[in-house]
Amino acid sequence: MGHRCDNVYTINISKYDGRDRCFSSMHDQSWLWHRRLGHANMDLISQLNKDELVRGLPKINFQKDKVYEACQMGKKIKNSFKNINFISTTRPLELLHMDLFGLSRTPSLGEKSYAYVIVDDFSRYTWVLFLSQKNEAFYEFSKFCNKAQNEKGFTITCIRSDHGREFENIDFEDYCNEHGINHNFSAPRTPQQNEVVERKNRTLQEMAKTMLNENNLPKYF
Template identity: 35%
Template sequence: MKGSKLETLYRSKLTALNDEVCTLDSKVDLWHNRLAHMSGKGLGILAKHGLIPISNSETLDARCSHCLIGKQHRSSFSKGSQRKTRVLEMVYSDVCGPMTTRTLGGCSYFVTFIDDYSRKLWAYLLKTKDQVYIIFKQFHVMVERESGELLKCVRTDNGGEYIGLFDQYCKEHGIRHEQSVPKTPQHNGLAERMNRTIVEKIRCMLSHSNLPRSFWGEALCASIPVINRSPTTILEGQVPEEVWSGKKVSYKHLRVFGCRAFAHIPKDERTKLDNKSRQCVLLSFGDDKFGYKLYDPKTKKITRSRDVIFFEEQTIKDFTSNVEVENGDREIVEYEIDDDVEPPTIDNNTSSGNAPSYTPSNDENQHETGDNEQSHEEGETSIEEPQSNILPSTNLRSSNRTRVPSSKYPPHEYVLLTDNGEPTCYQEAISLDDKEEWIDAMREEMNSLNKSNTFILVD
């Protein structure tokens, strides 16, 4: 410091301090209040640009009671616990529903189970939530037999379907049951997010297939194999099915849900002049053993077949006018079924005047040739006659039989879409994943017969 001497004193030039610095602490709080309780970070930015007269080094006291009252948020959730290292160490479960439209089988809910390690998904349709307990018991036995591992922990929300019998079953079998904190779905976030994924896929599939909303259950069942074959980030590009089973997965059997399909009619179900194929809609893709699950809109029945030709670019809207597609709840128009009157057999290819013309491709011509060859192998005789020998059409004779008025039934009386097919012989039954249940049923039936003495063993 330098100063000029003035007689016996030194005179220096100093700058007077502003009184604002003297009230620094109060200024921070004041500007915090003036700016509608702005955050400390915001105040620091304004001070840095010289817009408000406070020091950058000062921080706002975070314990402002008014800020706590008006702006307190829930504590953020950290990322979920580390992914498990073995299958069935942790399984997440959640129930979704009720849906505004029931399936044709009368279901309004579905329950999901997700393995944390493999991310494999299982889903089951439910009519009521209390069916979760029964489904879980079946799921428990199936996954343990399939994987060879024991189910150690299951995490659910606090829904009533997961308490009582469900919780008691877990305790009896040594399964740790973790329940999320009430009104905190983030604790079961994996299952919650999967429900959203499934519902979004169902919407897309129903929209593309032009099927009514009552088919959402079939769309659900068809989406599960696809999700289990979809690459997952947490699996570093692997697919859940492959991680779960340790085997390479196949995609060759997948087809477009709801597409037009021609299913071969077995020889014992038709006469010589009957059609050899029926037009259906694809509902789900099975394997080589049980084939494809198809819906016949004419008879409103479910069929299974391995011998199917698909037109994946077409939907039910392209080959039938008996389906009304509307915004909102769309319903299938019911057919009147008269059991007392047997209609004449007419070839669909000639009887429908509104049917669009179609030219088969080379592949289809080859397939038709194959059918002709198969017909000769089956012993059918193909006879070509000149047009002049064709008899003129005659009027159909009217029946004098008294007709009984037909009664209409709800759709689920004609078809149960939740049916996944049943084995037709012992070998099929013991080759299923739930073979133990079939064996138990056989034993129970045999015990009943033995107790009733209804038969005698003979040589």
């Protein structure tokens, strides 16, 4: 065994006097050619090797599932968001996460092609409202607010959504100002900030795909 000093491994041979010694150095040729060819992926190098398009490229096995650590770091565009293991709200309807997905390729029996998903941050209770057009989002939200507040006995304090035009418009702004609701927006191209409802959306979309693949109409629309 040797110890690395800067970019060199050093070893004290004197302490091995009087013993049989065998020293070897091992290096993965696939990574060497990966760097020489400008960090090309292994699939491309395998194809170059197969078609003999690069002079001097040895006939070695380039494993397709190998990932170079430097390439991973170089292609990483943002740090991962840490998971939050606690609920920041103290009561129902204090914060509502909202999102909308569609257009569904196959409309429902009620001719609905969009799903408007609302998730309560405290209880994670989820409401799904189905729309024919995106511009129906505000009308459905205003009806939902009156109904939910009367049923639960709490007032809505804050809502969170992305910057979609169905949420960021004058109707939503006037309604929130009139009823004292704080409307938060997630940063552009950062769905992680609205991940609570984004996960619900993905689940609903997978359910819809499964039902359509089984030749069943999405009756929950």
